[in-house]
Amino acid sequence: xxxxxxxxxxxxxxxxxxxxxxxxxxxxxxxxxxxxxxxxxxxxxxxxxxxxxxxxxxxxxxxxxxxxxxxxxxxxxxxxxxxxxxxxxxxxxxxxxxxxxxxxxxxxxxxxxxxxxxxxxxxxxxxxxxxxxxxxxxxxxxxxxxxxxxxxxxxxxxxxxxxxxxxxxxxxxxxxxxxxxxxxxxxxxxxxxxxxxxxxxxxxxxxxxxxxxxxxxxxxxxxxxxxxxxxxxxxxxxxxxxxxxxxxxxxxxxxxxxxxxxxxxxxxxxxxxxxxxxxxxxxxxxxxxxxxxxxxxxxxxxxxxxxxxxxxxxxxxxxxxxxxxxxxxxxxxxxxxxxxxxxxxxxxxxxxxxxxxxxxxxxxxxxxxxxxxxxxxxxxxxxxxxxxxxxxxxxxxxxxxxxxxxxxxxxxxxxxxx
Amino acid sequence: xxxxxxxxxxxxxxxxxxxxxxxxxxxxxxxxxxxxxxxxxxxxxxxxxxxxxxxxxxxxxxxxxxxxxxxxxxxxxxxxxxxxxxxxxxxxxxxxxxxxxxxxxxxxxxxxxxxxxxxxxxx
Numbered sequence: 001x002x003x004x005x006x007x008x009x010x011x012x013x014x015x016x017x018x019x020x021x022x023x024x025x026x027x028x029x030x031x032x033x034x035x036x037x038x039x040x041x042x043x044x045x046x047x048x049x050x051x052x053x054x055x056x057x058x059x060x061x062x063x064x065x066x067x068x069x070x071x072x073x074x075x076x077x078x079x080x081x082x083x084x085x086x087x088x089x090x091x092x093x094x095x096x097x098x099x100x101x102x103x104x105x106x107x108x109x110x111x112x113x114x115x116x117x118x119x120x121x122x123x124x125x126x127x128x129x130x131x132x133x134x135x136x137x138x139x140x141x142x143x144x145x146x147x148x149x150x151x152x153x154x155x156x157x158x159x160x161x162x163x164x165x166x167x168x169x170x171x172x173x174x175x176x177x178x179x180x181x182x183x184x185x186x187x188x189x190x191x192x193x194x195x196x197x198x199x200x201x202x203x204x205x206x207x208x209x210x211x212x213x214x215x216x217x218x219x220x221x222x223x224x225x226x227x228x229x230x231x232x233x234x235x236x237x238x239x240x241x242x243x244x245x246x247x248x249x250x251x252x253x254x255x256x257x258x259x260x261x262x263x264x265x266x267x268x269x270x271x272x273x274x275x276x277x278x279x280x281x282x283x284x285x286x287x288x289x290x291x292x293x294x295x296x297x298x299x300x301x302x303x304x305x306x307x308x309x310x311x312x313x314x315x316x317x318x319x320x321x322x323x324x325x326x327x328x329x330x331x332x333x334x335x336x337x338x339x340x341x342x343x344x345x346x347x348x349x350x351x352x353x354x355x356x357x358x359x360x361x362x363x364x365x366x367x368x369x370x371x372x373x374x375x376x377x378x379x380x381x382x383x384x385x386x387x388x389x390x391x392x393x394x395x396x397x398x399x400x401x402x403x404x405x406x407x408x409x410x411x412x413x414x415x416x417x418x
Numbered sequence: 419x420x421x422x423x424x425x426x427x428x429x430x431x432x433x434x435x436x437x438x439x440x441x442x443x444x445x446x447x448x449x450x451x452x453x454x455x456x457x458x459x460x461x462x463x464x465x466x467x468x469x470x471x472x473x474x475x476x477x478x479x480x481x482x483x484x485x486x487x488x489x490x491x492x493x494x495x496x497x498x499x500x501x502x503x504x505x506x507x508x509x510x511x512x513x514x515x516x517x518x519x520x521x522x523x524x525x526x527x528x529x530x531x532x533x534x535x536x537x538x539x540x541x
Contacts, residue, residue, distance in 0.1 A: 147438070147439075147442050150442065150446070151442065151445065151446055151449075153521065154446050154449060154450060154516065154518050154521075155446065155518055155521040155522075156432075156435075156439065156442065156443040156446060156518060156521070156522060157438075157439050157442045157443070158431070158432055158434075158435040158436075158439040158443070159431070159521050159522040160521075161439075162431070370508050371508045371511060371512065373512070397505070398505075398508075401504055401505045401506070401508070401509035401512075402508060402509055402512045403457075403512075404453060404457070404512060404513060404516050406453065406456040406457065409456075409457060
């Protein structure tokens with residue numbers, strides 16, 4: 001750990017390390033004690049110390065190891081001071097080293113193991129309410145500020161901060177372990193983790209916050225690929241990583257120069273990110289080879305079929321419908337049934353699409369359907385294509401009234417006028 | 419149709435909010451107002467002082483009675499309102515669901531009972 005002189009700005013360097021290794025360091029520090037808040041505290045101290053030392057002494061060769069050593073010493077200091085408080089005045093504390101329950105003594109700072117998966121399984125533990133899984137993971141694994149996460153949910157930060165504190169306290173006090181689930185428990189536990197990552201990606205970002213969207217969407221994609229790397233035999237982990245790679249590949253193509261929404265089938269394929277598409281296809285192939293198709297793999301497969309328009313110039317809607325059929329078999333949701341109807345409309349004409357929309361009625365009651373924006377948006381397009389102009393207009397108006405996203409709304413308004 | 423959204427919440431939940439927290443809360447409500455305006459459905463909004471500052475007045479029973487404090491002494495208190503103009507209850511619910519208050523309290527949605535064009539006896 002010899003400090004070397006580097007021309008890099010220590011602040012920028014620390015920020016980069018924070019981004020890259022925050023979750024790794026939190027996971028290491030918290031994995032033995034289940035105390036995430038304490039891990040975050042000592043890590044914050046370590047980062048503050050780095051900001052103090054690095055500009056003077058230079059950035060250490062192994063900055064992550066430096067940070068973990070400082071943080072570990074801090075853990076020991078805290079243990080020692082609470083130890084001497086407890087046994088004040090006794091002879092014991094003179095030469096007895098503080099008990100190190102954290103097991104950090106044996107840690108080699110040059111080879112920090114990746115414990116993030118354990119941290120993620122703790123954050124998405126079934127004993128914690130599922131609505132906190134995503135924010136907890138975004139904060140502890142990705143290092144996002146509570147206020148930024150809260151803003152993404154259009155939620156006051158005080159509300160979210162309280163919930164995060166409560167969740168961390170429960171992890172510690174109830175003894176939620178930082179362990180990998182047993183084989184028999186793996187599928188449901190992993191599903192919770194993957195859904196939390198998906199939730200981070202799918203957050204409904206405000207249009208004006210596009211920069212932050214960029215960060216969180218790519219961070220969630222990064223997290224999905226971390227999980228896929230650590231669990232290469234889990235097909236759904238690979239499936240989610242593929243799905244998010246495909247989705248991220250289309251991000252800039254989703255808006256035109258006027259920031260208006262562009263639907264998938266009208267996007268300029270030249271604006272899709274080829275590297276991410278390739279990565280998605282590699283991950284998906286690996287998943288499919290494992291031979292147990294499930295939700296995220298099928299959704300990724302649908303995306304992959306859409307993406308092949310970039311090379312073939314056309315979309316195989318009939319095949320997309322088949323994958324939706326399989327998806328609905330496994331995971332019958334209204335969202336999938338609506339998307340299937342839209343695909344069927346493309347493959348076999350609007351009348352077929354409209355008939356398929358009736359299937360949605362079997363999955364949701366009328367009151368719920370009436371409040372479902374995608375249902376009305378899909379129905380309005382199909383009605384217009386079927387030449388039912390006045391019904392289409394009514395459906396468009398209904399869809400527009402349910403749309404809270406301004407880019408999608410102005411796109412629907414344009415479609416209605418077509 | 420005009421709908422009023424009544425925002426109820428437990429005021430003690432914000433007792434230890436920092437100025438940064440309050441600023442961030444203003445910002446998320448500002449985002450929400452902007453979204454309502456962009457959609458052309460915004461009519462009005464109000465953000466109220468805590469219920470401890472409320473005063474109630476009544477002459478029921480013939481005598482004027484003034485009370486220091488809110489009418490209903492419940493845990494969840496009215497903290498603000500939004501008035502929006504949307505086609506139906508489904509749309510009003512879609513917007514109520516986006517209101518920042520849903521994360522820490524309750525949003526009550528009520529349709530207007532005012533006759534078209536306002537109260538005919540009022541000037």
